[in-house]
Amino acid sequence: MIIKVCGMTRAEDVEFCDALGIDLLGFIFYPESPRNVAQDWVAAQKPGRALKTGVFVRQGVEEIRAIATGAGLDLLQLHGGHTVEQCLALGPERVIKTMWPERYPTVERLASDMLLFAPACRAILLDSGKSGGGHGRSLLPKDLQRLQCPHPWYLAGGLGPHNLTVMKTTGAAGFDLNSGVESAPGIKDHEKIRHALQLLRGKP
Known part of the structure; x- marks a missing residue:
């Protein structure tokens, strides 16, 4: 199971999540987001285990490549x-x-489109809402349980300790946490993250 904490804006949160065993750390490159970060700041973050994941909204291939190189990104969302x-x-x-x-x-x-993109990506992220992201709404487990797609797929949107137990029943290969583990936009709540990890992996 892959666990990602997105919307990183503070070095102490990066260090905490990395030490805790979070797999992916999300850094948002979208000026309209309250969690938007600067390329140079992301480049200065050096997690020892977690992969640095850049989140892009409408940027083209060349711009994404340039930011990925400048920020030292491992993955591109x-x-x-x-x-x-x-x-x-x-x-x-x-x-x-x-x-x-x-x-x-x-x-x-949905499954048909997921299969279309499967050869072009390492994983597919299913987000709540109809566009963009950061809506803080959750998808319905009963619908996701019917999803037939062999390619790895993750869930995002409104996930936190309050609903992760039921969302684990969907068959998702990963969970992308953001607003559900914050005390304010971009400010991560370490106890909520620790609790979420315990619910997902059974670790104290």
């Missing part, structure tokens, strides 16, 4: 409706492709 071709250009082994289930009339149509 794409939220801007990027195409299969763009994902391939950035490197399937580095890309986490975001999709929004609420855009689809049926679970089967």
Whole structure:
């Protein structure tokens, strides 16, 4: 199981999550987000274990590549409706492709698109809402339990200690935590993160 904590804005949160055993740390490169961060600051963060994951909304391939190099990113999470071709250009082994289930009339149509993108990404992130991200809403477990897709997929949106036990039943290969483990936008609550990790992995 992959666990990601997104919206990192403080060095102490990076250090805490890395030491705790979080797999992916998300750094948002989107000026409209209250968790937007500067490339130079991200470059200065040196987690020992966790992979640095850049979150991009509408940037093109060349801009993403430049930021990835400058910030020292390991992975690229794409939220801007990027195409299969763009994902391939950035490197399937580095890309986490975001999709929004609420855009689809049926679970089967969603699964079809997931299979289309599977060769172009390492994982697919299913986010709540119909566009963008950061809505803080959760997807319905009963719908996700019907999802038939062999490619690894993660969940995002409104996840936290209050609902992770039930969301674990969906079959997701990973969980992307953000607002549900914060005390304020960009300020991580270490006890909530610790509790979330315990619920997901059973570790004290």
